[in-house]
Amino acid sequence: MKELLKNMIYTGVGAAFLTRDKLDEIRKELVDRGNLTREEGKEFVEDLLKKSDSARDQLELWLSRQVEERIKGLNLATTDEVEELRRKIEELQVALNSREQPKANNGDAEDTEDA
Template identity: 30%
Template sequence: MFNTLRDAAKIGMGAVWLSRENIRKFTDELIEMGRVSKEEGERLCDEIGESQDEYKNKLNDLVDNAVQKALDTSGLARKSEVEELRQKVAELEMKLKSK
């Protein structure tokens, strides 16, 4: 399980951690060097940002699924299950007090 999480985290980490500011600087440099027009630079910046958002979402889903799978196989109780048991205990305590 650890290997799966580690591998998921490694995939494309550079792209995920690039800030919008760094993406903007990169495209501004391309514009200044004359490699792309201002319009192309803007579009490139937008596309990289959108791709970055999509990748972050996919990575989050992958990690969430891996963690969920690990929890399902670990036998640990979920927060909702613990809360349900607390409510049942509270109900039983109330019944015992009323007798």
């Protein structure tokens, strides 16, 4: 569910996340037209890549928070909560088995005495 939501939002804002290849293409065009020097073009691409990475990180963080909030709103048990319940069930089973075992042993002793 989290991945699906992430992919939907990435699709919606995909234009904001240009690839290095696309940015290099834009840089080359600007340098060829004389709008930028080679050094300015290189700085331009690096700056946009950093901003794109930062925007992607912020979007992923925001998405994670949104998904977590939605899941909490559904009142679903977390993996940790389920594991805790499993652990408690196992403890109860051990305790129950240890209580039943002496009774079973006592029952055997009574059967031999009656015979």
